[in-house]
Every structure is written in C-alpha cells, then in structure tokens.
Amino acid sequence: MSTLAEEIKNPFTLTAPERPNANALEHEAIYILREVAAQFERPVLLFSGGKDSITLVRLAQKAFWPAKIPFPLMHIDTGHNFPETIEFRDKLVEELGVELIVRNVQDSIDQGKVVEETGKYASRNILQTTTLLDAIEEFKFDACIGGARRDEEKARAKERIFSVRDDFGQWDEKNQRPELFDMLNGQIEMGQNVRVFPISNWTELDVWSYIQKENIEIPSIYFAHKRNTFLRDGLIWSAEDGVVFRAEDEKVEERIVRFRTVGDMSCTAAVESYADTIDKVVSEIRDSKISERGARIDDKRSEAAMEKRKQQGYF
Amino acid sequence: MEVLKIATAGSVDDGKSTLIGRLLYDTKSLTDDKLEAIERTSKQKGYDYLDFSLATDGLVAEREQGITIDVAHIYFSTATKSYIIADTPGHVEYTRNMVTGASTSQAAIILIDARKGVIEQTNRHFFINNLLRIKDVIVAINKMDLVNFSEDAYNDIKADFEELMGKRDYQDQKITFIPVSALKGDNVVNRSQNMDWYTGQTLLEHLEELDLQDIYNVGTPRFPVQYVIRPKTEEFHDFRGFAGKVYGGELSVGDEVVVLPSMTRSKIKAIYFYDTEYQTAPRRSSVTITLEDEVNVSRGDMLVKVGDLPIIDKQLTATISWMDSNQLTVGGKYVLQHGVNKTLAKVDAIDHKIHPDYSGIEENVSSLNMNDIAKVRLRLNKPIFYDRFKEHRTNGSFIIIDSRTNHTAGVGFIE
Numbered sequence A: 001m002s003t004l005a006e007e008i009k010n011p012f013t014l015t016a017p018e019r020p021n022a023n024a025l026e027h028e029a030i031y032i033l034r035e036v037a038a039q040f041e042r043p044v045l046l047f048s049g050g051k052d053s054i055t056l057v058r059l060a061q062k063a064f065w066p067a068k069i070p071f072p073l074m075h076i077d078t079g080h081n082f083p084e085t086i087e088f089r090d091k092l093v094e095e096l097g098v099e100l101i102v103r104n105v106q107d108s109i110d111q112g113k114v115v116e117e118t119g120k121y122a123s124r125n126i127l128q129t130t131t132l133l134d135a136i137e138e139f140k141f142d143a144c145i146g147g148a149r150r151d152e153e154k155a156r157a158k159e160r161i162f163s164v165r166d167d168f169g170q171w172d173e174k175n176q177r178p179e180l181f182d183m184l185n186g187q188i189e190m191g192q193n194v195r196v197f198p199i200s201n202w203t204e205l206d207v208w209s210y211i212q213k214e215n216i217e218i219p220s221i222y223f224a225h226k227r228n229t230f231l232r233d234g235l236i237w238s239a240e241d242g243v244v245f246r247a248e249d250e251k252v253e254e255r256i257v258r259f260r261t262v263g264d265m266s267c268t269a270a271v272e273s274y275a276d277t278i279d280k281v282v283s284e285i286r287d288s289k290i291s292e293r294g295a296r297i298d299d300k301r302s303e304a305a306m307e308k309r310k311q312q313g314y315f
Numbered sequence B: 001m002e003v004l005k006i007a008t009a010g011s012v013d014d015g016k017s018t019l020i021g022r023l024l025y026d027t028k029s030l031t032d033d034k035l036e037a038i039e040r041t042s043k044q045k046g047y048d049y050l051d052f053s054l055a056t057d058g059l060v061a062e063r064e065q066g067i068t069i070d071v072a073h074i075y076f077s078t079a080t081k082s083y084i085i086a087d088t089p090g091h092v093e094y095t096r097n098m099v100t101g102a103s104t105s106q107a108a109i110i111l112i113d114a115r116k117g118v119i120e121q122t123n124r125h126f127f128i129n130n131l132l133r134i135k136d137v138i139v140a141i142n143k144m145d146l147v148n149f150s151e152d153a154y155n156d157i158k159a160d161f162e163e164l165m166g167k168r169d170y171q172d173q174k175i176t177f178i179p180v181s182a183l184k185g186d187n188v189v190n191r192s193q194n195m196d197w198y199t200g201q202t203l204l205e206h207l208e209e210l211d212l213q214d215i216y217n218v219g220t221p222r223f224p225v226q227y228v229i230r231p232k233t234e235e236f237h238d239f240r241g242f243a244g245k246v247y248g249g250e251l252s253v254g255d256e257v258v259v260l261p262s263m264t265r266s267k268i269k270a271i272y273f274y275d276t277e278y279q280t281a282p283r284r285s286s287v288t289i290t291l292e293d294e295v296n297v298s299r300g301d302m303l304v305k306v307g308d309l310p311i312i313d314k315q316l317t318a319t320i321s322w323m324d325s326n327q328l329t330v331g332g333k334y335v336l337q338h339g340v341n342k343t344l345a346k347v348d349a350i351d352h353k354i355h356p357d358y359s360g361i362e363e364n365v366s367s368l369n370m371n372d373i374a375k376v377r378l379r380l381n382k383p384i385f386y387d388r389f390k391e392h393r394t395n396g397s398f399i400i401i402d403s404r405t406n407h408t409a410g411v412g413f414i415e
C-alpha cells in the first residue's frame, strides 16, 4: 500500500520534477469543495466542458466518494461550442449520474435581454454573463463553483477563493473579504452569491499534469488534429462550423493544430502543435513561451479587459 | 516536495513588485506575450528600463497610481520547488492585507530601501511576521545600486534590524539578510558583480534550499470534521465517513480517538482518499475517516487522539488583528469561526492595544479600529477545542465575522 504521505511529497513520479506539488493543491481543492457543500444550500458547478471544469469534476468526485457529487453541473451554452465538447459533456454527466442544467445564450438573445455582437470580432463570450446571472436567480444558487485560476490573468490574481457577488453579480474588487489561513467565510445575505474557485492556486501546467497523472479523459480538440483554419492578427482561427466570422480575403488553409483553452469558439484561437497525446501536451506546455490567454482575443481588447468583465459579473 | 508560499512586506516603493517581477524574469517564468506587454507599457511611459512591477500590479487603480492595493498571488516554479508569492501592499492602512498574506505563508521577505534603512514600517512588518510565527524571514536590503553597493550602508541597516530582533518573542524564527537590487537584478537570482563583499546566498538560492518539512510547524494531530458523507446507496448502505483535513500531525488506522465535544471514544477503522484505503493520513491531507463504532459526529466536531486533548473552553484570550471599518467594541457580539466550527462570541474586555508604531502598549481602550492589533478577552456561547497559537498555527487561530455585514472582520491568535 502506498502511503498518502509519499504521494503528497512525490505525486508526479511520471513527470517529475517540474511541478511536484500538485497533490498538495489537490488536497486544498478538495477541502474547498467540501466547505462549499457544507456551507451552502444550493451550490452548482459551472461546467464549460473545458479542461479546468473537467478537473473540478474529478476533484468533486474525490471529495465526496463514495457518495455522488452533491450538487448539479450547469453549462452556460453560448451555442458556439466545439461539437466535441458537447458530446463529451453529455457522456461525462451520464457516467457521474449527476444533474446537468443547460441554459442558452441564444434564449437571452431571443428574449431581447442581450444583443448579438456583429463584425469581425463578434463573440458571445460577454453575453454569457446575462444568461448566467438569470440562471443563478432562476435556481436560487448561492454558490457557483468555477475553474478559474489566479495564474491565468492579472486581475484573477487578486481573486479570493470565496468571492462574494452582489445581487447584480458584481465583483467589488476593492472590498474583498480577507481569507486567513484556510478558513472560508461563506456567510452571505439574501440575493448575494459566492463564486468559488477551488483550483485558484493551480497553474496551467498543474492542471495538465493532473490530467496526465489521473488519466482523465478530455475532449479531442485539446490534442493535435487537422483543421481548416485561417490567420488573423497573428492568431489561428477555426474555419469550420461557421462560427468565427471570416472575411473573404482571409484564406483557408489546413493546419495541424490544437486548442489550449476551450471557451466560446468565436474567441478561442488554435495553436500549431503536433502534441497528440497527453504526455506531449504536458511537455509542450512546460516549454511554452506564450501564456494560455495569449490565444484569447477577449483579453486583448484592453489591458483591463478581464477586470472590467469581472466587475460586471463574468465568471 | 511541496509548494512554498511566501509573503512580501515593505513600504510603498521599496520595490516589492519589482523584486517579484525580477524573480519571474530571471527564472524565465514570464511568457513572451507577458514580456512584450511589459516592454510596450514601459516604453509608453518613457522608462529606460523594464518596469517589472507591471507583471504583478493587476488592478486598474494600481496601474494608475503605481501602487499595490490588494494582495496578488504570483506563481513560478524552478526544477526543485513551486512558489506562490503574495505581493502585499505596504501602506499602514493595509496592515490587514499583510496579516492575510502572512497567514497562508511559510516564509516572508521584508524589503528595506537601502537609502531609508529601518523605518517604522519595518518594525510593523517584523512584528506581524513574528506574531504569525513565520519561520523563515528574509530581510532584503533593496536598491543597493542607489547607495553605490556600499557594504557600510548594508551593515548599518543590518545592525539596526538586529536591534529589533532583540524584542521578538518568537525565537525560533530564522532571519537572513541579503543585499539586492531588484531593478538591476543583483543577488536576486544571479550573483551580484557589484558586491564582492557579500558572500552569502542570493535570494533564490536561499529559497531553493529551504527545507519545507522543517518550515511547517508541527503540533499534535487535529481532525476537524467538515462534512459527513452518507452515500445512501445499496453498495455503501452503512457508510458514514467523516470528511476533513488533518492538521498538526498524522492519524493512522487503529488510532484510539476521542470525538469532541461529546467525548465519545472510538477507533479509526479506515482512512480513504477517494476510493483507496490508506494506513496513514499525513498532515494537510483531505481524507475521509470511518470509525469502529456508531458515534454521533457532525460538522464542527473534532477527532483527536486519546491523551492528546486540546483545551476545551468557553473563554479565551487572543491577540486580534482587526480588519473591518466597523469598530470592534467591548460588549460587542460576533460570530467566531474556529476552523470549520462556528459559535457566538462576546467581547469581554480589551486588555491592551499595541501602539501603531509598535513602541509599546496602550491600556484603557474600549474599541478597535481597522488595522489595530490588541489583546482581547472573549466569552463564547459554547466551548471550542483549541490549542495555543504558539503550539498550533491552525488550531490556535480563528476569524471573527460581523453578522450585520457578514464580513470577515478580524483574525485572532489564541494565547
């Protein structure tokens, strides 16, 4: 029998020594998930089908085993998904036997609550916020678990693990609750809710190493594949599925690519890569010179882009 | 091997953000796009060097005012360790943020501007690191380039700091002095070419060599129950698992335990992490424990080893760091959260308050303002199971919640 102490010390014998600590992070994340289940009445796990939320699901399985995950998953569907991620989502939910709630950005558009963006950079990424806030109200969720990490972006680096949002879903970054030791204060008023980030302290490489070690299945678009693409602003965009607007002079070419994040298709660029296995992906990330969000156009809109979106209730 | 969390402390403009940026840069942790952004912005602002603080100051107000307002967490790793650095603001009014950053850290870097030397802020930072029993403190004497890399300047500051050390009450703290230039990169990751007289380690060398096993404070095992797992499935019909995190020491199958507060005795039957059984649950592991006997255990209860009982009491004295804009007042009622256990608390008395410049104490105070640190006596509506903070960093601390606002209003370190 391997001892847990050894595992905490040397969890990644396969890939050591780059990020040998992920198990300490795993135990921290499990602690946080259990606090959510204990402190809130209606928690929900925000599931995008991306690697971070898939990792969260695995952590939640571990936290509550042999019981089922004691909260539903919710997908805010922009309608601009990679088809692979939807298939993947449905299969996972079936295996876990948990409830899946889907709310569509398209409905918010149809109800006239938000207006679809147009033009070259049109994206539904920002529109998601409205759909999310409506869903929180509809189900009276008091805690929304998300897969955001502090290393993703500078404004995220200031985020708490329990982050209180007001009735309008707003983040008051200057008035955040201090978090001391590992005590988490989940007391809120009616109408408020808490965004919870169990993998706050993980880096992108930690997540990938974890997926590798745990042998977690992830959607195929994370691995190198052939795809019809075009170039814009130095980034590679998918020319398939017609979601990303493409001007006529933007030439379609087949490239070997993979995706590093799987957000809304309209704002997620691909990277050229031959990494077609998890081991290759881990080594690629380790050597990478471009940050993960470097391939997301939504952050490039302005330097303060993320902070602004967060104040308005974004994930 | 583990994660090392480090808190930084220093006054405004002492160079904390620059130091962290420099660490990231020299360990090649900045990706090209982040570097480009720093170069671009530095140029726009007309600087003739790279402003590394841009790598860490994430909020708009921070970039506008060029100061750090809130704690930011910065990540980087080397071949041997992963580091999380809390970049904490230096102003007096952010004492609470410094306490917060230090509470999750095992090491601290106190920055001193070589031109200014030991100032009131240094005093405060050292006091807080002492109060929070941070085991490894690095005093980085920064901006050495602005004092001609002078050994005398360094020695004078070191001597002044050593005088402060005479006053500390946590003697186990290890203190290391390093002369650096965060801006130019001397003795941060790379050895300085300008300070031959310094033969000690660079900052990174020091961090790399820290023994993490050593740095965590060891105490007696405590297992606060977070959540009771009852699957209610055919397969696990009678399963009642107690989920929680182990603090202070380890617990093993067969250990005789006492459940607090009921004082019921039982034995550990099994320890699970996910679907695997283990013989031992080490410190800081999040496990699920089952007991031999059917005992009543719920959230907030605690399992401890027979013969290793904590203090069980309704009254306590603690040093409190107040963090809220609403004052703490004698007679005031609050929610006290001790680990995962909550109770109501009433402030019986404020024994004394530490002078804001840490020169002494002030008696006869009836209220505390934000950023005050004071010794306070509390009465609780039910007993909690605690250790003294000196002996147990986790089981000896609590937070105070103001139930009118639900804010975390303060933190306490039990005497």
Ligand SMILES: Nc1nc2c(ncn2[C@@H]2O[C@H](COP(=O)(O)OP(=O)(O)O)[C@@H](O)[C@H]2O)c(=O)[nH]1
Residues within 6 Å of the ligand: B010, B011, B012, B013, B014, B015, B016, B017, B018, B019, B051, B053, B066, B067, B068, B090, B142, B143, B144, B145, B146, B180, B181, B182, B183, B184
């Ligand atoms: N000459 C010199 N300037 C420095 C050094 N470290 C920081 N600075 C400058 O001091 C100013 C304040 O630095 P910053 O990192 O923002 O300080 P913070 O408030 O402690 O985070 C900036 O203009 C830095 O460029 C150093 O070692 N030498």
Ligand SMILES: [Mg+2]
Residues within 6 Å of the ligand: B016, B017, B018, B053, B057, B067, B068
């Ligand atoms: Mg700063």
